[in-house]
C-alpha cells in the first residue's frame with residue numbers, strides 16, 4: 001500500500017510558478033487533500049513510521065499540520081494538540097509553552113506555542129507535518145517538548161541527512177522524489 005501511496009502522492013503534486021518577481025517554484029500540495037484515496041491512506045502510513053515507538057499524543061504546527069496531525073492521531077488512537085504560530089491569531093488566554101523556531105525556509109524566526117495543560121510530563125509526543133524543509137519546525141518543537149519528543153513524521157523530508165538523523169525525521173518521500 002505504501003508504494004501505491006508514494007506513486008499517488010507524486011502524481012497529485014505540482015510545482016507552480018508564481019511569476020515575477022518570484023524566481024522560485026512553489027509547492028502545490030492541494031491535490032493530496034483532494035484525493036480521497038490519499039486522504040484515507042495518509043494517517044495510517046505516517047502513523048506506521050512511528051507506531052513501534054508508542055506515541056501517546058500528536059502535535060502539529062499550524063496550518064497544514066492542523067489538517068494532517070488529526071489523521072495520524074486517529075490512526076494511532078491518540079489525541080491531537082495544536083502548536084500555534086505566534087502572531088497568527090489573537091493571544092490564547094491560558095498558560096502556553098513557547099519555543100523559538102530558528103530561521104526556516106522563508107528566513108523568518110518564529111515562535112510556536114502549545115497549551116501547557118494539554119501535555120503531561122510523561123507524554124511521548126509524535127510531531128506530524130506535511131513537509132520538512134530545513135527542519136526548523138521540528139527543531140523548535142523538539143526544544144518545546146524536551147524529553148517528550150519522539151520524532152517527526154512528514155510526507156516529504158528534504159532536510160540534509162544529518163538534520164534528518166538528528167531530529168529523527170521519518171518521511172514517505174524525499175525532496176528528490178518530487179523534483180520538478
Ligand SMILES: O=P(O)(O)OC[C@H]1O[C@H](OP(=O)(O)OP(=O)(O)O)[C@H](O)[C@@H]1O
Pocket residue numbers: 061062063064065104105106129130131132133134135136137138
Ligand atoms: O522544515 P521547515 O523549514 O520548518 O519547513 C517546513 C514547514 O514548511 C511548510 O510550512 P508553510 O508555512 O510553508 O506552510 P503551511 O503554513 O501551509 O503549513 C510545512 O507545512 C512545514 O510546516
